[in-house]
Structures are given as C-alpha cells and as structure tokens.
Amino acid sequence: MKYSVVIFPSSQVQEVANSYRKRYDPTYALIPPFIRLKEAFDLEESALPQLVDHLEQVASSTDAFSVRFHRVSTFHPTNNVIYLGIQNKEPFEAIHQKIMAHFAQKEVYAFVPHLTIGRDLADDELKDVVSQLSMAKIDLTTLVDRFHLVYQLEDGTWTVYQTFLLQK
Template sequence: MKYSVVVFPSSKVQEVANSYRKRYDPTYALIPPYIRLKEGFELEEEELPKLVSHLEKVAETTAAFSVRFHRVSTFHPTTNVIYFGIQDKEPFVALHQKIMEYFGSHKENYAYVPHLTIGRDLTDDELKDVVGQLSMAQIDLSTVVDRFHLVYQLEDGAWSVYQTFLLKK
C-alpha cells in the first residue's frame, strides 16, 4: 500500500489554500492541503507496526512549533508546482530528517523543501500567468504544528489518515 507522512495546517490556512487549489490543483478532491514530511512510499502491511513505533518516537521527541506562510513561489522549471512558501523551514527540515531515519539510505525523488502546494500540473503558459497574478498577492498566514499524520492512498486515489501523532507540548 502507498503511504505518506504529512502535516495538515489550520482550517483557516486550508481555506485559503483551497481557494486556489480548487482551480489549480487536480488533486484538490483527493486530500486536504498539506505539508509533506515524507513523499509517497510503498510499505508492506507487516512493516506498519515498526514504522508507527518510529513515528511515535519522533513525535515524542519533537516540540510543537509555529509556521508562517509568506509568499507564493514555484518549482519551475523542475516541476510546474505553485506553492505557499514557508518562512522558517528549519523545524520542518528537522522533523523530516527524524522521520527519514526509519528509511535508512533511501533517497527521495526531490530535495526536501517544505511547502504547501496550491497548484500543480499546469502548462508552462498557465504557470507563468498564475504565478504572475499570485506573486502580487499578500500572503501572511500562520499555523501551529502540533501533530503529523501517516496517510494512505485508497484505490480511487484519495488519501485517508491511518494514524495521527501528537508532538510533545
């Protein structure tokens, strides 16, 4: 089964992100807005308890933190993704590194850049137009990160939460 580890921001941030995602993100109906901590991966069911145990330890050793989204950016030309940029990436990078300890020498497809996707799979012309418009928008959103989620993909492509891990207070 395919899994991922994500953070869902506050409902206010999700509301703003979804106002863009419903137009620019074909995965809008499949998963709420999220910040990826570990890209999608295949895992056999018998491995799940070991991963859950690792994620519980990660949560127990990680303090809750605040995050501020401050701009719209893109990964173009690598991919045609538009996202809300995160001002202080370090807490996410540290959390990502702790989670990745479980996977050993496994390399992800892309370098880890914490972000909140608001658009994907746009043509080059659409991307330039949308980024041009959104770069003028004032983005000043914040959320507290006090939990992360192990999610799994259903047969229809939608994602569902398998387990939630609360960060230490």
C-alpha cells in the first residue's frame, strides 16, 4: 500500500489554499491541502507497526510550533508546481530529518516544506498564474501540533491512518 506523512494546516489556511486548488490542482478532490513531510512510499502491512512506533517517537520528541505562509512561489522549471511558501522552515526540516531516520532510501526531490496550490500546469499557464498570484498579499499562520500517516485508496483518494500529536 502507498503511504505518506503529512501535516494538514488550520481550516482557515485550507480555505485559502482550496480557493486556488479548485482551479489549479487536479488532486484537489483526492486530499485536503497538506504539507508533505515524507514523499509517498510503498510499505508492506507487516512493516506498519515499526513505522507507527517510529512516528510516535518522532511526535513525542517534537514540540508544537507555528508556521507562517508568506508568498506564492513555484518549482519551475523542475516541476510545474505552484505553492504557498513557508517563512520558518527549520521546524519542518527537523521533523523531516527525524522521520527520514527510519527510511534507508533517499527521497527523489530535496525536501522543501510548502503547501501546493497548483500542479501540472502548462508552462505558459504557470507563468500567467504565478505572475498573477505573486501580487496577492499572503499572510497566513497556523499552529502545527500534529502530523498524520495517510494512505492511498484504490480510487486515488488519501485518508488518515493515524494521527500523531506533538509534545506541547
């Protein structure tokens, strides 16, 4: 089965992100807006208890923190993805490193904490949308006090397997 580890921001941030995702993200209906801590990976069910134990240890050794989204950016030309940029990336990088200690295989892309609001756009459309959205004032904050192990269903939707509360 395919799994991932994500953070869902507050409902206020999700509303703003979804106002863009409805138009620019074909995965809009498959998962709420999220910040990915671990790329999607395949895992046998027999290995799940070990991963859950590891994620519980990560959560218990991590303090809750606030995050501020402050701009619209893109990964172009590597990927035609538009995202809300995060101002304070350090807490995400720390939790990502803790999670990755469980995995032998490196990820495909360098870890850049972000909230995707658009993907799979043609180059011209991407440039138009980014230039338009870069003029928007983005100033959103959310408390991060949990992360989630999610899994993908046969229809492509993602659902929460388990939630891990951060130490307060």
